[in-house]
Amino acid sequence: MSQIRVQKHTARYWTATFDNGPINLMNPATVYELDQLLTSLETDPEVRVIVFDSANPDFFIAHWDVTTPGAVVAGMKTESGTRRGMHPHADVQTRLGRLPVVTIAAIRGRARGAGSEFALACDIRFASRERAVFGQFEVGVGAVAGGGSTAHLPRLLGRGRAFEALLGGDDFPAELAERYGWINRALPDAELDTFVDAFARRIAGYEKEVIVEIKELVNRATLPPDEEFLAALKAFFASTTRPGPGRARLQALLESGLQQDGEVERHLGAHVALISAEKEG
Amino acid sequence: MSQIRVQKHTARYWTATFDNGPINLMNPATVYELDQLLTSLETDPEVRVIVFDSANPDFFIAHWDVTTPGAVVAGMKTESGTRRGMHPHADVQTRLGRLPVVTIAAIRGRARGAGSEFALACDIRFASRERAVFGQFEVGVGAVAGGGSTAHLPRLLGRGRAFEALLGGDDFPAELAERYGWINRALPDAELDTFVDAFARRIAGYEKEVIVEIKELVNRATLPPDEEFLAALKAFFASTTRPGPGRARLQALLESGLQQDGEVERHLGAHVALISAEKEG
């Protein structure tokens, strides 16, 4: 795998580190590597817990690479077909919660769009209080978030706060994200790694069968139905193939530095507002 | 409309201001005006976002006018029949979440009973930290809250805190309401208007189709079923037509100044306790 580095601390405790260019964009190749990794996690008899982190302290996963042509995204295929018979991105997102392994996102830097959605599909989210930022900016470029945030955020944040996040498209710093329930906890940056490591190691000591049984019971109460993921993906494709001013705003953001490490990506929520807000009235 | 002033900042961004007497009581006429306004919001091709606020900084909407005869409430009818075939109040409450428009309650002052329920039926709630107060005091006068709080509060606050609010009947100042999830955020009073205006203007810049699609996806996960609204309304009518000490407590509150701007309305949670609590034991 070229974008995700897997380290096996022990047979039971793994870490997967996203490392893809200057801002950790997600693209079809990321999804194919995740598909492979999830297959390992589904079949390995020993692994109990995996931590997902980032090689870049400023970007956990910036977002989906918006320059990937829509037809390429729509036509994505893994070599062996997908495990659950869905589009590979929905497949990966809906397999995460069902893994016989505990998934922990340890978030430093920005996690927006598909990056936030990847974190939301993990079981547990710990984040750096100083460095983590969350956002579903898609609405700002005329798109519906298609990777599961419309299923997870309403359940984690409640109806009102999910609407604020998904309809506003602004940035949520770690402390606010914690208050809203987007993440489990915001921890001081200097303590994040130690805390997550200790948490993962205690889980690594437990029985795999018990972990599986607990996950099944919690899934009964909280796993969003597949249909919600599929409906969101459909709405994403509909919105991104529709001409309209959102496409023009996306173009303007790209010209101002979207997808590069710099001012626009660091404060994307504010830049979305600058190009979207009505001035008159 | 005589109780609700609508201002169109732009074709896309409207404000509706409640202005009905000294404490903004809600009565059948308020519901009829809301019915009209919602019809405009359902049919206007341009509007993206509407902010609901109050002309009175001490009262957002005090509560339902308890002096309206029960038979009048039960027999309420809009001129053209209701959109969803329900009692006009349930009709308005259940249409709010389905509007092709983002509804934001900007709450200053008291929002109790039907006033709290109106805010709960909006998509997003921002409130003044210093001035907003929430409460479902109905239990204190022997009534079941009938306008949807029994559906929205359990989902927003969780089971335990919803029971505390609905069975206790006490006041929840903005800071506690924020902590419990009753509102999105409590903001400093001096910043509330600027914050809400900026939030509304960024949404006004987005595509209407995308707003509609996002609302539909979030509604799949969180919109309470109609049956819960209808069951609550039925329980409200049953409880308010039943003789009992609750009716006497309501009478005592009216004699002490309920429905006027003064001590009782300003601290209704405490006054409910004074007339209800068992002293012996």
Place this chain on the structure above:
Amino acid sequence: MSQIRVQKHTARYWTATFDNGPINLMNPATVYELDQLLTSLETDPEVRVIVFDSANPDFFIAHWDVTTPGAVVAGMKTESGTRRGMHPHADVQTRLGRLPVVTIAAIRGRARGAGSEFALACDIRFASRERAVFGQFEVGVGAVAGGGSTAHLPRLLGRGRAFEALLGGDDFPAELAERYGWINRALPDAELDTFVDAFARRIAGYEKEVIVEIKELVNRATLPPDEEFLAALKAFFASTTRPGPGRARLQALLESGLQQDGEVERHLGAHVALISAEKEG
């Protein structure tokens, strides 16, 4: 009853105090006494509210007595059969939310395992900020929590935080428990009793019918289905009858002082980690 002391402040307002040995362990006899008490609450025409507290300020209910043989737990039977036709523990746990009476847990000290689950099955939870501690440590000894926490915690805390609690098995001090929604509020220890007493007395003044109707409406939205309790109990029995290292860890904890008042019971979350965490890697 020998473990639960019931005090009737008035006909409408009762308190039940757990008082069973040095750390308030729960055992089959506790369940039989609860079964009796719930029958009284289900049939008494006057009682509106009951507060559950503990005679021991350091232990609300420590947890289930792990030395009770599994066959005894599996074979538990109340004299008259159970009300809802379930295993007596599931029966008690699922009857709590359906009582025609408001149940309030006033928590001082540790509430872990079945003790936390008892509190979760009550309608409302207030806790001592300085003294209350919550935890589902079962995973640490190779067991699935079987008394309803897998149904209640996901709904109260959300998916991510429920996974953290149930898969981590660590202690949650009152302040964190409040932030996560495990309890309604953490109150200063010196104010807890006064606050709870005032809250109970205001409810005692209300009509029983209205209390019942409100509980029914909130139950529609939030009462977990029976199947989740039964699936958890089944998983508990499966996990505790399976040989494995969890049984050895339980033995080691017993030898270090589990079930006695002392270091292990006071900081059980940390001791679970000490005996479970992988050291290598």
